Amino acid sequence: MVRSPIDWRNTWQARRQVRIRPMQVTFDPHFGEHGLSDSFAVACCDDFGYGRRALDVLGDQVTPETVTMEIGPGSGALTFPLARRVARVVAIERSLPTVAFLMEKLAEAGLTNVEVRQEDWSELDITTLQDQFDLAICSHFLWQVGDLETHLHKMERASRRLCAVIQPAGRTPLVVETWTAVTGRPYDGRFEPDADLFPYLILREWGRRVHVRTFDYTVERDAAQLERYVTGFIAKHELMTVALRDRIAAHVAPYMRDGRHVDHGQAVVLWWPVPDVSSISRALTDVAESCSAE
Ligand SMILES: C[S@@+](CC[C@H](N)C(=O)[O-])C[C@H]1O[C@@H](n2cnc3c(N)ncnc32)[C@H](O)[C@@H]1O
Numbered sequence: 001m002v003r004s005p006i007d008w009r010n011t012w013q014a015r016r017q018v019r020i021r022p023m024q025v026t027f028d029p030h031f032g033e034h035g036l037s038d039s040f041a042v043a044c045c046d047d048f049g050y051g052r053r054a055l056d057v058l059g060d061q062v063t064p065e066t067v068t069m070e071i072g073p074g075s076g077a078l079t080f081p082l083a084r085r086v087a088r089v090v091a092i093e094r095s096l097p098t099v100a101f102l103m104e105k106l107a108e109a110g111l112t113n114v115e116v117r118q119e120d121w122s123e124l125d126i127t128t129l130q131d132q133f134d135l136a137i138c139s140h141f142l143w144q145v146g147d148l149e150t151h152l153h154k155m156e157r158a159s160r161r162l163c164a165v166i167q168p169a170g171r172t173p174l175v176v177e178t179w180t181a182v183t184g185r186p187y188d189g190r191f192e193p194d195a196d197l198f199p200y201l202i203l204r205e206w207g208r209r210v211h212v213r214t215f216d217y218t219v220e221r222d223a224a225q226l227e228r229y230v231t232g233f234i235a236k237h238e239l240m241t242v243a244l245r246d247r248i249a250a251h252v253a254p255y256m257r258d259g260r261h262v263d264h265g266q267a268v269v270l271w272w273p274v275p276d277v278s279s280i281s282r283a284l285t286d287v288a289e290s291c292s293a294e
Contacts, residue, residue: 006201008201008202012148012198015195016143016146018190019143019190019191020143020144021236021237022236023232023235023240024235024236024238024239024240025231025235025240026239026240026241026242027240027241027242027245031228031231031232031235032232033097034228035228035232036074036075036097036098036101037075037101038221038225038228038229039074039075040075040076040105041225042219042220042221043075043076043080045219045220046218046219046220048076048077048078048081049217049218050077050078050217050219050265050267051077051078051079051080051081051082051139052081053215053216053217053267054081054139054166054215054267054269055081055082055085056215057213057215057269057271058162058164058269061135061162061271062082062086062135063085064086064087065086065087065134066085066086066087066134066135067086067087067088067132067134067135068082068086068088068089068090068135068136068137069090069091069092069129069132069133069135069136069158069159070082070089070090070091070092070138070139071091071092071121071136071137071138071141071155072092072093072094072138072139072140072144073091073092073093073098073102073116074093074098074102074140075098075101075102075105076105076106077139077140078137078139078166079091079102079106079114080105080106080109080111082114082137083106083111083113083114084111086135087113088113088114088115089113089114089115090114090115090129090132090133091114091115091116091117092117092119092121092124093116093117093118093119094118094119094120094121095118096118099116099117099118102116103116121151121154122145122146122147122150124154126154126157126158129157129158130157130158131157131158131159132158132160133158133159133160133161134159134160134161134162135159135161135163135164136155136156136158136159136162136163136164137163137164137165137166138155138164138165138166139165139166139167140166140167140168140193141165142165142167142195142196142198142199143193143195148198148199148202149202152199152202152203152206156274156275160274161273161274162271162272162273162274163272163274164270164271164272165199165269165271166268166269167194167195167196167268167270168194168265168266168267168268169193169196169214169265169266169267170192170193170194170265170266171191171192171193171233172263172265174226174255174261174263175191175229175230175233176191177251178230178234178248178251178252179191179233179234181247181251182234182238182247182248182251183238190237191233194268196212196268196270199270200212200270203270203272207275208272208273208275209272209273210270210271210272211269211270211271211272212268212269212270213268213269214266214268214269215266215267215269216264216265216266217264217265217266217267218262218264219262219263219265220260220261220262220263221261221263222259222260222261223253223256223259226252226255226256226261227245227248227249227252230248230252231245234248
């Protein structure tokens with residue numbers, strides 16, 4: 001295997017440090033908890049259009065017989081459409097409140113073919129799930145991952161057929177504009193969700209034939225959801241006071257139309273067939289050998 005001359009490992013860690021930061025909100029210690037119900041409400045609004053479109057890209061590779069593992073389901077943007085299309089979903093979610101929330105919403109929707117397991121994917125012994133699935137998939141999960149190679153390797157171990165990674169591409173201009181308006185500083189890309197280039201690079205290094213497609217989706221938010229959405233990003237980098245929140249609210253208010261803000265996004269789907277186990281172990285041996293040689 002030829003190792004890429006691109007130093008993506010350090011770049012990944014540096015970008016992750018900017019992306020994965022706790023929010024600092026002075027006026028509401030429970031601010032982050034709105035994220036779950038807000039993201040569910042937004043996804044519900046167009047009957048999980050983001051997840052439906054992502055699965056449309058995979059087409060007839062996802063069938064009523066497909067047994068699926070989803071990593072990091074969150075409030076279910078992908079889980080609901082998956083559950084409607086496939087035989088069974090095992091969803092691995094670390095956060096206990098999120099597991100409880102998702103199980104309640106799935107039960108309300110009458111979807112009984114999803115097993116939500118409260119487990120930390122990075123700690124999970126993948127041999128317990130080896131080759132049990134036709135599809136291993138994650139959506140909007142990549143920035144949660146410290147070690148991308150191990151993540152992709154575990155996905156391949158879990159699936160006997162297909163793996164897929166879905167990741168939003170580009171941040172809504174309103175978040176970017178608001179950042180500049182309220183901080184007075186230029187935008188340096190700190191909120192960009194784009195992470196798909198990293199797994200693409202790794203998988204190509206491993207010799208995988210990776211398919212790539214983008215799709216468009218639309219989300220709608222009411223005024224309170226929009227304000228919390230934009231505030232949440234900025235609160236990762238600025239101490240969020242009532243005064244700053246009010247400036248954000250004033251900045252985003254003119255963008256509302258008839259009580260809604262409509263946002264058009266794009267996302268990337270990467271998918272690749274899982275090779276047989278012997279070639280995976282060869283690739284891993286290569287990685288281990290070249291890491292120890294560094
Ligand atoms: C950004 S949300 C994505 C939710 C959803 N998949 C979507 O497309 O909108 C990431 C989710 O992954 C979960 N998560 C983060 N790290 C995890 C880990 N190590 N194991 C399992 N779940 C994890 C978080 O709790 C959160 O629910």
